[in-house]
Amino acid sequence: MTDSDVSSFAPLVVLELADNTKEEAITWLLSRIRDKQQNGGAELLVEQLLVGVQDGKKCNPNVFIVGSTWQRLLNGAEDVGLFKEFNDGSMRGFTYANRENFKDFKGDGDGFLSMAECQYIIKHELDTLRAKDEAHVPGYPNAKLYPGKSVIRRLQSKRILEQVFPLHDKEELKKLSFSWYKKVKLSFQPLDDVRRYFGEGLALYFGFLEYFTFALVPMAVIGLPYYLFDWEDYDKYVLFAIFNLIWSTVFLEVWKRSSAQMAYSWGTLSRKKAFEEPRPSFHGELGLNPVTGREEPIYPNTRRQLKIYLVSLPFVLLCLYLSLYVMMIYFDMEFWAIGVYDESPNFWTSILLFIPSIIYAVVIEIMNLLYRYAAEFLTHWENHRLESTYQNHLVLKVLVFNFFNCFASLFYIAFIMQDMALLRQSLATLLITSQILNQVMEAFLPYWLQRRHNKKVHKRMRKMMGDKELPLLEQVQLETDMNTYLGTFDDYLEQFLLFGYVSLFSCVYPLAALLVVLNNITEVYSDAFKMCHVFKRPFTEPASDIGVWQLAFETMSVIAVVTNCALIGLSPQVKAYFPESDTQLILTVVAVEHILLAFKFILAFVIPDVPKHIQIRLARLEFESLEALKKRKMLEAAEISKTDK
């Protein structure tokens, strides 16, 4: 792993400072990073990448590579609360004192930690490198510092530090990508390897994607005859709606358990959340933090609430109204197209029938995209202190709009117009168009751009450095210019909307499940490919579940119960049972729906989120640590009573 041509240590993380950064700031930062821990430093190794070639030529000279000694990394592993496999097969929080009892720990610990873990530790150590008594960053009187403030975050928020990212491990990446998406034979994804390389957060996403796809297979199989044999009388869809209903409930309950299973095997299930640092861009007036008692920026909560309720909320409502307005235009177009077709039904006018839906689908995607930027801007402007609250507010804003934007027209067609033929056509067009658009926007376009760019960089490097072999230098240059992976947000959002299409209305268009299955199979490949070759390597993110998305999917499945019950109530077959009065029909449907909802909640409550055998193992770990503590105390007490005598 060591590229002795450039650095004297294994390079793990790249720090890129702005190319006009003042010399004194660089010197200060490097000395702080290198300084001993006792003196408040990070005690890491850091070197400039291009020591000789400082003339530039479009090439930023302020790129630094960071590494560390094994000893330091092992100490860091304890700091970040890393879970590693113990000798008895269980996962335990690593402690340096107990290091010999961990599996695969040999000698001085060389090779014990994976590269991704080392990078995560270095990121943590850099993030928690705190200002001592510096009043500001040397050379930048505006970049104020105060004791305890994270130096790296201040540099980031002042744009002195442009980016920090971990390097890819070319060899492992090759192996991973081979077993992940280059093999042709059908098999499960190598989730453990994905986790080792990209961390738990991403592995859970791919695990979810795989699980969701497999769960859809029975539905796709059942849906196929509906399509093939043209069961268009909408009578048989009652059966399908009932199946839908059960499926969407069981689906999420089983996922929770298998996600717990995965998180347990990775050691993140019982991991406690670390103390969260403020976001880099969080700003406010200096005040006392009520928790830490330290001086730091404080932003009054009332002001944030005012922003949320007086600006963000009205803005979201306005967007929803706009989306409704666009929907009405779509209906106008739709009726116009139907009118044209009715006047002269031929091949061209029958194609015209699909045009409004396709245009609407494209417009929906564009609106989602624009709204996404607006939501990010607004949530940023709301100035949340923690990344987690920022994320929650962003997810909420985006989810509400996306849900409304994508499904409002379908709800309108289903329950106000009660036109099942139109619902089917509209659903199909929306689903197919959005799938195609997504695949293009998400994978092919970035890949194509990246490839063009890579060739350019390669040429430039050759020109600049002549024929010298500089693999590390080139690698760093290439990866510096790669796009940054912005997290699993968009990927989950896409799956959320697909889940909506399938669970809400698929009974009128049973082919939906099959389409989603096909989409997701290519999605696995394109997502895997983009992680390995289009984006910079992301820092790993320990995660024990899919977080707020579990809640989002569960909410959707509750809405699915209501929708499917209503669709069942609308079916002619069911209506035939209540020939005399609609009242009886509605009351029955409502009663059944209430029972189903109650049943769903009871089910979610009764089924334990963590499988029994894992609960037992967790309890055993806890019991053992309690016993150990008790024993230690007894020994201490015995010691004391001995010295007393």
Next chain:
Amino acid sequence: MTDSDVSSFAPLVVLELADNTKEEAITWLLSRIRDKQQNGGAELLVEQLLVGVQDGKKCNPNVFIVGSTWQRLLNGAEDVGLFKEFNDGSMRGFTYANRENFKDFKGDGDGFLSMAECQYIIKHELDTLRAKDEAHVPGYPNAKLYPGKSVIRRLQSKRILEQVFPLHDKEELKKLSFSWYKKVKLSFQPLDDVRRYFGEGLALYFGFLEYFTFALVPMAVIGLPYYLFDWEDYDKYVLFAIFNLIWSTVFLEVWKRSSAQMAYSWGTLSRKKAFEEPRPSFHGELGLNPVTGREEPIYPNTRRQLKIYLVSLPFVLLCLYLSLYVMMIYFDMEFWAIGVYDESPNFWTSILLFIPSIIYAVVIEIMNLLYRYAAEFLTHWENHRLESTYQNHLVLKVLVFNFFNCFASLFYIAFIMQDMALLRQSLATLLITSQILNQVMEAFLPYWLQRRHNKKVHKRMRKMMGDKELPLLEQVQLETDMNTYLGTFDDYLEQFLLFGYVSLFSCVYPLAALLVVLNNITEVYSDAFKMCHVFKRPFTEPASDIGVWQLAFETMSVIAVVTNCALIGLSPQVKAYFPESDTQLILTVVAVEHILLAFKFILAFVIPDVPKHIQIRLARLEFESLEALKKRKMLEAAEISKTDK
């Protein structure tokens, strides 16, 4: 507190063994209790109460009093994870090493712990007194023991140990009862004193009772004019139903926060649950416990599931059917009474109108009582390993039946018969009758029995011991014969049913809230009285919330939303808005109901369960302990590097 006439230490807890217990078992038990902790003993002080008078005369000689040294109690306080007030006003887990920094800690700690805390510690130490290598209790080959098995629990399950209970503190009890219920002036209950004497579990019950009563006052006030001005047209009840709806949601959310506030101030909010011992009566075949790895009785889960699904569930369903059958008989009686009144309407026949409801109310109470015993028997027979699962299964059984038994007739009258006049009359009779019965059964009867008994014991003691002053002896004798308080179950159950009457149907009988307020005011007094004078002192139970009852009340409030929406939909006033079709009316009501339910869930999700300022304080405590840990590690690392050099 020391009664030097009998024992040489402050007596805290009483152990009563069966009066035919074999001498060798007694000797063994006492030696185990007295033995040092290093040797696996409990290291407590224990003495026989009646050393001289072993001849009996209806008086069990095997009564022992248990006490402890202060040193031992302080160590025990750390074992049980007791929270005490720190010097800075926060509540922290007590540690012996850090003892000087706790508030009110003086000298060797004499008086630092309250009597209830001492008793709780002693109970814990007795419960965790474990068998070493004894194969069985000496003298009882059937009472098998194995290493690690709790000795006391085995003695209890074999009926060798009849009871363990803490002694009352007569002086403090006098003070408490004065400030609690003897004062005439209106004021809040002294919950902190209640907590100090009876523990958090009971204090939370009284806190809930008080909160519930206060929360009902606005409803009672609004309900009064409905009754006084005879607004019997059932039109104005829409307003009341809407008020009901909002109230029942807000009520529970606010309670969660104030309960968190209380639990925080008592230090139980962030308390972790201790490792639970198996119930004393749990039995099974010897096997390996998967958690502790020790040999202990194992009962196969499948067998328990079979019992639950093949016996308990059918039994519960049968009881529900029976309850339905009784309800039908009630309706027959009701119609017969109405028929008689209609034939000859006079004073006597108008009284006759109330008779069926009263009889039905009494029958309901009797059925609840009988069912209660059956449910306890069944749940016991299901052989649950832990007390908490036993409690959950018992609560579920009892709640379902009680809910059905009490409210089925009201639902039937409201939604099938749609007879609001009958609903009103039935509700009033049920509520008033059950309140009266409850007060009699719960407080007056036990009190009267107790009083008679106390006098007898007093006389007997005088006769036996002559004129000697023996306050401790008499106290122990009196308290040994007192009834045992079986926990807050019945008290919460009563409040649960009252909450049901008020939140489900009070819009048709607005006086209900006032009746419940009046009932609860007397309830506070009678409950307080019975705790102080009717029952044995219970061991304190640390609690951070009202547990499963929070869920029960929340479920009721969800049902209340549905019921109130339906009642609103039935009102002539609302019906007038939809003169043409019932369909429109029903759809509107259902839509409104769904929105309300969604709103309720969102509200419950958005409102944090723990108030902000307490979250901050908890975070501060956690931050401080993290910082302390970090500092210690740094110091240790520095030590190591020093010694390395």
